[in-house]
Amino acid sequence: MENISTEALVKAMVNDVPVVDVRESFEYNEGHIPTAKNIPLSELELRYSEVAPETYIICRSGARSQRAVDFLATKGIPTTNVLGGTQAWDGCLVKEE
Incomplete structure (x- = not known):
């Protein structure tokens, strides 16, 4: 299991890496990457x-x-x-309308 900073994610996103936001839908709709x-x-x-494998997982604070990430590793x-x-x-x- 890896951890990266948001700065490193910005650099990785240049290569169209997949990102999944695991916050609840109402939080996601208020503002997401x-x-x-x-x-x-x-x-x-x-x-x-x-x-997909090698996806970057984000939420509000990292918890x-x-x-x-831990759950996905078990799969x-x-x-x-x-x-x-x-x-x-x-x-x-x-933001989503």
Whole structure:
């Protein structure tokens, strides 16, 4: 299991890496990283097959994303936790209407 900073995620996103935001839908809709797909942690057990290997997992602060990374590892899906989450994100966040 890996951890990266939001700064490192910005650099990785140049290569169109997959990003999954595990916050609840209402949180995601209030502002999320561009290109991030929303799979709430509360739904991950049923939707984990939607997560590709080498996906970057983010939440608000890094705690839920760490739990998601740990869970996905038990399913044989290697992912990376984004430390600090959207609170540490220095770029713009996209809001859903």
